[in-house]
Amino acid sequence: MFNKQHIVRTIAATASILALSFTAACGSGQSTASNSADSNDITQQTYKPGKLTIATGQPAYEPWVMNDKPESGEGYEAAVAYAVADKLGFKKSDVVWTRTAFDTAIAPGAKDWDLNIQQFGITDERKKAVDFSSSYYNDSQSVVVKKDSKFANVTKVSDLKDATVGVMVGTLAYDYAKANIKDDIQTFNDDAALAQALDAGQIDALVTSTVECVYMVQSEQVKDAKVLGRLPDSEDKSGMGIVLPKDSKLTAAVTKAVNDLNADGTIKKLQDKWLAEYTTDLTELKK
Template sequence: MAIFVHNNLHTNRVAIAATKIAAAALAVAAMVSTAACGSQNAQDPNQKTITPGVLTIGTAQPTYTPWMYDNKPENGKGYESAVAYAVAKKLGYSKDKVKWVRTTFDSAVTPGPKDFDFNLQQFSITAERKKAVDFSPSYYNATQGVVVKKDSKFANAKTLADFKTAQIGAMVGTTSYSFAKDKIKSDIQTFNDNDALVQALDSKQIDALVIDTPSSVNIVRSKQVKDGVVLGQIAGSEDKEGTGLVLPKGSKLTADVTKAVNALEKDGTLKKLQEKWLAEYTTDVPVLK
């Protein structure tokens, strides 16, 4: 009987010990698994893009000529598409390593997380916007054009003063709006996107629209406004700060993008791209004073 009790106790002790060893092994395995997952999920401190090995570039939906052609930023046609790929190349990303995403104008320049590494859709560089996002140096300095319909009573306007009684439209939050307000009149009708702005002029809800000069020429050429005409560009409306690439605030990529844009300016690439894609949309446009 004594021997039976002793053997039983011994068996229990062995079972308990085995259970403890198994539990310990499971705990160690769980710790290793958690650590591995944490390592995989944690962002590499040296990683500068939101997706490893990929440069994600944001732009508008839709896009417009001459900035991008056929609403296909990935085709490399148009000034901003060409600039984007030139910057990507300077950063070491081939065309097949570039991913395009679409955003609204406002969401790109307001505070908060972004789903792009940089974004371009003619963003004027302003002190107010710099509080929410980072900017590259300017890659273009646009002027502002005025578009009317040929049958409008303002079609023969020669000066900005001739528009004092006109209903003027511009896209909200843009440099176009600022210049229209400062140079023409204080009461400017605002629109959330270019399509709405153009439709308003085409349907005669407004008498004239103000938008960057290349876009104004394209609106007329592509007949987005029936019988539209570019009366001219606003004197003194060149954007002194210029148009820059937008990056998330505090982006690890800002310094590299800044270096890339400066290099493209210095080596003449930006000038060549402007001559290729923008010259026909900016020459021979009269100045309205």
């Protein structure tokens, strides 16, 4: 009798252990499945899971961002940012904006944002420190001078060799000016400082993106100024890309989003809405 009871108890205990093991295994499977689902959900791979943190300049200028309010979605880059966010599965309320300097955004190191959009030209050198999406705009470079400047009527790039030329450091305008205008140029940390220098007479001419040049003149950041013209062979063939931290888990998805927005015509519509008046009817300077 004792042996039979012992056997029954042993069988019962074994069954209980197996049941517990099965339950644990099921729970583990559910947890693994859940973790796997999270790992495939791009909205959970961000700096703050469930939110998309997007950085832009401080301040951000028109027509890229209207009234320095990217959260409004008004302005070309603000509109592109929200279109990309939508493609990634984020609602407008899930987007969090922050501000960074231009040069620190593309420097090596950890970032406290997911995307950064402020007219970053895509270059191989920058790709060593950060990731880029595909291009959402291909701009050219132009020149701004004061209307009463002795350089106000020049028609050739070579005529600027005696001018004091200013550019923003680390930009495509810097590379172009060094290679095609003169080696000795003055550099500034942002377009605001660049415009102030020309307005104050510290430089004779500034070189920056065509869109920015037109805005500087229209908004009178530089008073009594004119866009001298678009620089020849200055179109940025690589284009402007959205910057992401190096090896970001979002890079492929953001690139696909930009590609899709190009393919479905959204990018063209946004360019027509926000940039058309800044890029037409400009004379191209001769070499």
